[in-house]
Structures are given as structure tokens and as C-alpha cells.
Amino acid sequence: MSKPPIVIIGTGAAGLIAAQRLAKSGFKVHVYEQNKAAARKFLVAGHGGFNLTHSEDIDTFVQRYDKIEIQKIVKYFDNQSTIAWLNNLGIPTFIGSSGKIFPAKGIKPIQVLQVILRKLADSGVKIHYGYRMIDFDEESVTLSYKGERLQTPYQKLILGLGGGSWSKTGSDAKWVDLFRAKGIKISTLQPANSGFNTKTDFSILAGQVLKNIHLKFAEHTKTGEIVFTSYGIEGAPVYYLNRFIRQNPFPITLFLDLKPSYALESVEKELENKAHIASILKDKLKLSQTAILLTKFMDKATYTNPIKLAQAIKNFPIEVTSLRPIDEVISTAGGVSFEELSDSLELKKYPAVFCVGEMLDWEAPTGGYLLQACFSSGAWVADYIKQHNTAS
Numbered sequence: 001m002s003k004p005p006i007v008i009i010g011t012g013a014a015g016l017i018a019a020q021r022l023a024k025s026g027f028k029v030h031v032y033e034q035n036k037a038a039a040r041k042f043l044v045a046g047h048g049g050f051n052l053t054h055s056e057d058i059d060t061f062v063q064r065y066d067k068i069e070i071q072k073i074v075k076y077f078d079n080q081s082t083i084a085w086l087n088n089l090g091i092p093t094f095i096g097s098s099g100k101i102f103p104a105k106g107i108k109p110i111q112v113l114q115v116i117l118r119k120l121a122d123s124g125v126k127i128h129y130g131y132r133m134i135d136f137d138e139e140s141v142t143l144s145y146k147g148e149r150l151q152t153p154y155q156k157l158i159l160g161l162g163g164g165s166w167s168k169t170g171s172d173a174k175w176v177d178l179f180r181a182k183g184i185k186i187s188t189l190q191p192a193n194s195g196f197n198t199k200t201d202f203s204i205l206a207g208q209v210l211k212n213i214h215l216k217f218a219e220h221t222k223t224g225e226i227v228f229t230s231y232g233i234e235g236a237p238v239y240y241l242n243r244f245i246r247q248n249p250f251p252i253t254l255f256l257d258l259k260p261s262y263a264l265e266s267v268e269k270e271l272e273n274k275a276h277i278a279s280i281l282k283d284k285l286k287l288s289q290t291a292i293l294l295t296k297f298m299d300k301a302t303y304t305n306p307i308k309l310a311q312a313i314k315n316f317p318i319e320v321t322s323l324r325p326i327d328e329v330i331s332t333a334g335g336v337s338f339e340e341l342s343d344s345l346e347l348k349k350y351p352a353v354f355c356v357g358e359m360l361d362w363e364a365p366t367g368g369y370l371l372q373a374c375f376s377s378g379a380w381v382a383d384y385i386k387q388h389n390t391a392s
């Protein structure tokens, strides 16, 4: 009698790479997805620039992750592995000016997905759409399809169920209750890579970008671009600081350095001739139009005092009142605790059931690190299964 298939739940980046690697080695793979189409979040990630990974050296790269367990997995299947994997599938990539890796110009996210799905079909992977996993035990998985309940046996079960944001893509985190009911420890899902709601109403600046600023919280500083919105601020430095500010009680004050290339004393020196503040800001300090508009939020006593104004330019306070609602953020922190998993990402309570992707308890900033860890964990589990099992 032939063995039951490897069953994978979820067609995210993590599930798809696992399916592809296993099928390529001759394993029978069945994938179940609750949506009627594959990888909706993968496609959403493609909307604002499809940042698949990052080109930085691997030792720097792994420091972007908060947990040693995921760092090890990313080191195993690293950014170069992702690039090679994509290139071998026939998806050329290029390095953007920021070091981020994208599909080559002209290749749309849907085309990347189509190539992956075609490879899966060619290697015999069956994807069943509209099937929702509602339970699993040591031998089989229970699915719901058009209101019917059915049970299917598995040889190994790989769960790539995603995090808890953008639930309309299918990443609805309903698995959290199922796991908790089974006594599996889950770190509460929280917004990550979230925008900040601010006390000051910056809506008059909505859409305006501040480039090359430093955003600071305690000993943490991140350089980059921030964007003003109707509710506060967004942008890479904002996302970077999420993990450091989340555990503190709100409100929290962050500081913007609008002129990072100048020391405080140099800004003070330029401002000494206070009769021409506006022109000094523009012509001497070369602040951007948006930064100059931001100085209008300062009170008159600050704006007209060179010492205070210099301090405000180097340390412009932004009071953050809360994070954005979890459903609208880019990713979620929290998930299946590594304590519940063996080194191979197999649930200790359910040997033969593996967890991959964003549903694991790790976090990282934007910049390609999220998809990379999903690819890495999917590859890690697939390779483990390949090394410890025979295909037929």
C-alpha cells in the first residue's frame, strides 16, 4: 500500500516552497487552501514593490530577526538561496538601489506566482481550493469543503497558515484558537510593521515624505523615509521601531532628527542669525519642504529661539498614542512558540505536524526579511522531511 501524501495547508510563500521542494524529490504532495485562489497575501505584498529578500551579507541579514531559532533557519536557506531558487524556477531578479531584491523589471507578482504554480503542477502537486482545515490529529486532517466535513490521512502535515493581518487574504489566524485548545502555546499575535497613531494631527501633511531622517526611541535609531498620514506616520523607520516600543505603555515619545548630517552645535551655528529663520532652514540647512512644514508645528517660543529651534530640529518629538489595528498592518509578531517545536519545526505534541512561515513566533522589519523567513522555514521543513523519509 502506498503511503498517504504529504499534506500542506496554506498556499503562502512558506507552503508553496515546501511543496515545490518535496515534489521535486518525488514526494506525493497535496495542498489545501481555503481560498478559491493561491497566495493572496503574496500578491498583496507585490502591490507596493515586490521585495522578495535583501542582498545584504548574511551575518547582518540574520540580525534583523528577533529570535535565534529563526536566524538559524534563515542562515540555512539564506537570501542567496532564495535568489538561486527563483532564478532556477525561471524568475530573474535584480538588486534595487536600497539592496532589496525584486523580480526583474517588467515581471509582475502574478507572473511570479504563475511560474511557481506551473512548476508545482508539472511536478505533480495537487492544489485543492476551497478546503478549510478545521482540525488535525496524529494521523489525519479534518477539512471543511462546501459545508461538508471530510478527513484525509497524511504522511506528514505542514501548516503554513500565515499570521493575523489582512484577514481578507485568508490569513485570518483562526488557527490560534485550535492550537490553544490543543494545549499548544501561542504568543499572542500583535501588530508588527505597523504605522503609528500620533497625538499631533499631521493630516495636513498627509502623503508628504520626510527623507533621510533619523527616527529615535531610547537607544534605537533608524534612518530612512517616513510618510505622514491622516492618523500619524508610516515608513521603514517606523516599522523598525515597532518591536522596541510595543512592550511599553503608550503614549510613547519618539524623536525625529531632521538634519542627521549636522551636529547640534552646527545647526545652532547656522541659526544664530535668527532674523532669517525661514531662509536659513531652506538655504543653509537645506531642510526639505516637508521638514520646513513640520517646523510650523513648533510653538512660537521654540521657533524664534535659535537654541530651542536647533534642539527641535535635532530632536523633534512625536508622541505615539497607539499602533494601527492588527488587520491592516504588514505582518504580525507572535505565533507558535518555538518551545512547542523541535529543531525541525515539528510540533512536540504532534510529531509529523510541522509549522512554517509567519505563523511561527518571530518578527522582522520590512525589506524582504518577512518573505525570506517564510521561504527559509518552508525549505527547512521540506529538506528535513526529504532527509528522514523516502518518497514512496
Ligand SMILES: Cc1cc2nc3c(=O)[nH]c(=O)nc-3n(C[C@H](O)[C@H](O)[C@H](O)COP(=O)(O)OP(=O)(O)OC[C@H]3O[C@@H](n4cnc5c(N)ncnc54)[C@H](O)[C@@H]3O)c2cc1C
Pocket: 009, 010, 011, 012, 013, 014, 015, 032, 033, 034, 035, 038, 039, 040, 041, 042, 044, 045, 046, 049, 050, 051, 052, 053, 131, 132, 133, 134, 160, 161, 162, 163, 165, 166, 169, 170, 171, 172, 173, 175, 329, 330, 331, 356, 357, 358, 359, 366, 367, 368, 369, 370, 371, 372, 374
Ligand atoms: C501589504 C503587505 C505588503 C507586504 N510586503 C512585503 C514585502 O514586500 N516583502 C516581504 O518580505 N514581505 C512582505 N509582506 C509580508 C509577507 O507577505 C508575509 O509575511 C508572507 O506572505 C506570509 O507568508 P506565509 O506563507 O506565512 O502565509 P500567508 O501568505 O499568510 O498564507 C497563509 C495561507 O493559509 C491559508 N489558510 C489559513 N488558514 C487556513 C485553514 N484553516 N485552512 C486552509 N487554508 C488556510 C490562507 O488562506 C493563506 O492563503 C507584506 C505583507 C502585506 C500585508
